[in-house]
Amino acid sequence: MSRVLRASAIMAAGTMVSRVTGFARSAVLVAALGSAHMGDAYTIANAIPFILFDFLLGGILSSVVVPSIVRRQQSDPDGGRAFEQRLMTIGAVVLVVLTAAAVLLARPLVELYTDAGWSTGKTEVAVMLARYVLPQIAFVGVGAIAGAILNTRDRFAAPMWAPVLNNVVMIGVLLLYLVTAGRSGSDVDAVSGADLALLGLGTTAGIVAQCLVLVIALHRAGFRFRPRFGLRDTGLGEMGRTAAWGLAYVCITQLGFWVTTKVASGAGDEVTGAGNTAYAQAFQLFQLPYGIIAVSVITAMLPRMSRSANAGDLGAIREEFASGVRLVSVLLVPAGLLLMVLGPAVTVLIYSWGNNDAENAIFIGNVLQVFGLALVPFSLFQLLLRVFYAFGDTRTPVFIGAGNTAVSITLSLLSAAVLPPRYVVMGLAGALTAAYTVGTAVAWVLASRRTRGLNGRVVAAGLSRMYSAALPGTLLALGVLWITRELADLTPLSSVVMLAAGGGLGLALYLVVAHRMRIPEVGSIVGMVTGRARR
Template sequence: MSRVLRASAIMAAGTMASRVTGFVKAAVLVAALGSAQMGDAYTVANAIPFILFDFLIGGVLSSVVVPMVVRRQKSDPDGGRAYEQQLVTVGTIALTLLTVVAVLLARPLILLYTDGWSPRRIEVAVMLARFVLPQIAFFGIGALAGAILNTRDRFAAPMWAPVLNNVVMIGVLAIYYLTAGQAGADVNNVSDADLTLLGLGTTAGIVAQCVVLMVSLHRVGFRLRPRFDLRGAGLGEMGRTASWTLAYVSITQIGFLVTTNIASGAGNAVPGAGNTAYAQPFQLFQLPYGIIAVSVITAMLPRMSRSVAEGRLDSVREEFSSGVRLVSALLVPAGLLLLVLGPAVTVLIYSWGNNTLDAAIYMGNVLQIFGLALVPFSLFQLLLRVFYSFGDTRTPVFIGAGNTAASIALSVLAAYALPAKYVVMGLAFAFTITYVVGTGVAWALASRRVQGLNGREVAAGLSRMYIAALPAALAALAVLWITRETTDLNALSAAIMLVGGGGLGMVLYLVIAHRMRIPEVSSVVGMVAGRVGR
């Protein structure tokens, strides 16, 4: 556990810096664009590059590239260097072609993810999409570099590079807000010059992130030499393995397509309760997952892949169970605190500029529902890495198909059964239920694969963590109630709730968990105390 903890701590520090600057970026974004029609247009346009990257390449990186590069590093006489160069060559060509095609198809792509938008609103989204779609190439090349760095146990750069992207975006959005003013939040009055600044600035941030990762890869000895001698490179094997990953991503994107269209329709009926009201809370929900779970997942996958290659299933079980307990030690209280303090978080971040207080509170209500999904969603992602460490990309497809079918059914039910104002909340609840059920299914299948996942030990640890976290949630609720009774809800009172309620809650949880001798919490406390004492 100590090795995972050290690696995770390095990544968590970078991810923390990335997420903190991401907080600022999100606040400036909503202040500049609002959370109604202009905000929704940007949200959809900027999501498409990531959708396409994920659809064709992103899933392959996380599930196929890392395990295969690890195997080639162990088996090839040159330590897999030629193989890495071949991967980067093929990836760069594929990403460039994908980017060109995507830019040409910007309009139909926007129409695919919107429902009932006005012609002007669609024109704004299409123009933004043409500027931001080149992100695909730079984001993908950077992700390839990050995957290779991870196989060499170099985790810092992939976690710190997004900070530069956020800093660039903060500057661009600040300039946009100062130059466009209130017109910047109105699709009917925003100028083409302002849209050009917004679109090109968004892509510039991803370019900077890519450059940082390529420089870091060069520093660890990788040399970018185009390699077209692909015979015997094993790319056919990768293609066969990746086909299941592409199927998995395709299935999940169907769910995203349905969610986006339902949110678009709700936003038409109730401005401020559409795509932005779903996307921004989802990003906030991803904050503790990104800082804690992603760091552990990134460190776990290469280690589990090596253990599988050496036939040591006991090491896989131990790596997984220790990772689950380590992740849950902080995600359990974080999920409960989001459930209590969701509106305080969003009012502090989003109640500025061209956005309204009511819209910020609405996003907080959505965030509260997402808080319920934090632990099951994170456990689900950890479970998928068990399959990927075996090179099994087929089983996650069937799990993903079930997840997506359940999500679509529940989302459509929410769209038809709930008033438009509550539809986005219903989508968040559908997401939560889907991952609770999906985690149970994935656990049963993964446990069968590795002959047990130390389930009793994990369940006992999680139970103790929730027992320790309940007083923390109650303390945060008390601070919330006192603050609401004595002041009006605004950014200042929200900050008091977060500092008082969130801070008191986390301190109380750490003290109780440490006294209960929950080893994962004690390890975190000990590591922090040791660093402070230096």
């Protein structure tokens, strides 16, 4: 556990700074564009490059590339260097071709993900922005390949810190946009072409900076790029066949995202501020604790579990997984409960500025409250997938993902059919929560069969103790929320009080109670923090 904890701490520090600057970026973004029509147009346009990247490489990188590189590092006479060079070469070529095609197809891509009821001006703004931001695909992809190679060499810091530079660049671009565009910057019918160019090209510039950081870090780690195009006897064909299942998984999950986006687009067209931007910003905030805590543990776990799987050491895999679950849950359990209580306070503090108003910010917070229910099952699901990937099994996650997506799509369409437009996006968040809860249960059973057990009783007992320890802090936060709302309206100032008194004291109370209950992961975290503080 200590090795995972140390590696996770390094990554968590970078991820925390990245997420904090991401908070600032989101706040400035919504202040500049609002959470209504202009915000929705930008949200759709900027999502498309990442959707296309996921179709090509995203799922493959998370499921196939790291285990494949680890195997070649262990088996090839050159330590896998030629394999890594071919991977980077072929990946870069494919990414450039995809980027060029995507720019040419910007309009149909935007129309695919938007509602037919969008106005002409709103659609045109989204298309123009998409043409500016689609070149991100190539830079995101090259950076992701570089990050995967770094991870196999146990170099975790750069991939976690690189997004900070992207956020800093974007904050500067958005502030400049806010100053130059002013109130017209949130109006799809009044915004100028020059302002859209600033916004779109500035967004791409942030990704370019992030990619350069990763490429430089990879060079410092000893990687030397040499173009290699030969495919014979390289193992890339085998990886490609395995990756086909990863691609199928991405296609299935993207189908769910497409339905979510279409439904949210329609809701936002009927109720201003209750569409794609509200869902996207709430989801980003929901991902904050997951990104800081769970992603760090997952990234450190996968190379180790892959090595254990190659050695046939099922006991080590079980221990690694159980340790990861406990480390992830010890902070995600209270975080999820506090988000359910304090969601609107978070979003009013961040989003009720500039061209956005408090009512729209509160709605984002209501969506965030629903997402709070999903935090633990979502994170456990991601951990469980890495068990399959460590064995090189990308097939089983496809079937699990298909079940997840079926649940999500069914409940999303049901939300659109039966809920008033203002509550549809909250229904979408509820659909995601239900899908990952079911998916986690199914994935647990199947992964347990593969590893001959996952120490389920120990994990369940640990989670029960964590939820018991989190209950007093959650009730404290709820009491602070009630008192504050009785005394004042929900404003940025009252939000600060709620978050400091309710969130801060609630989390502190949880740590005290959990430490008294001798939950070992809390003791490890407290010991690490106090040890660093004494230095």
